[in-house]
Amino acid sequence: MGAWGWWCLVASMTGATGPCSGRGGTAAARGPNDFVRIAHGATAGTVRLALRGAAERLERESCQAVFSDFADTSGRPVREALERTGYTASNYLGQIFFYDGSRHRLCQTGRVIAVASPGSRVVQVCPEAFRNRYNRDSRYVEAILIHEALHTLGLGENPPTSFEITTRVISRCTR
Helix, strand or coil: CCHHHHHHHHHHHHCCCCCCCCCCHHHHHCCHHHHEECCCHHHHHHHHHHHHHHHHHCCCHHHHCHHHHCECCCCCEHHHHHHHHCCCHHHHHHHCEEEECCCCCCHHHCCCCEEECCCCCEEEECHHHHHHHHHHCHHHHHHHHHHHHHHHCCCCCCCCCHHHHHHHHHHHHCC
């Protein structure tokens, strides 16, 4: 059993909740550590911290409502795509793959901290910008991870703009 599995076992014995609760079986035992595929230790650790914070935010109903606020590229509420996964909103974060996006053209602008394409369970993290922003405002970075989760479930952009998505996530999830 890996470190994440042991953590989940200890969490279940102590009654703790979080990324381990949810879908059941071996899939539930997987967590953010298994899907963060970033070699740089500081960046990977920062992504894991932000994922835990975002998952905690998604435990609240007010934050979960953001999945009903937007539609996917076919016009269906993003919540329906989430429901089809069989995961809760907070556990779904643990099913997204996070990779080093240093070479992604948007990461090279220095203004973006993460990028995802609609319907893909891959998020490209812009390492330096992600770490720097997390150190200044962890709540904002947690909101960005929720924003990117919406994209992985099929939400496109323009419309809504990136700013509109992030603003809605912040208003629902960072109170």
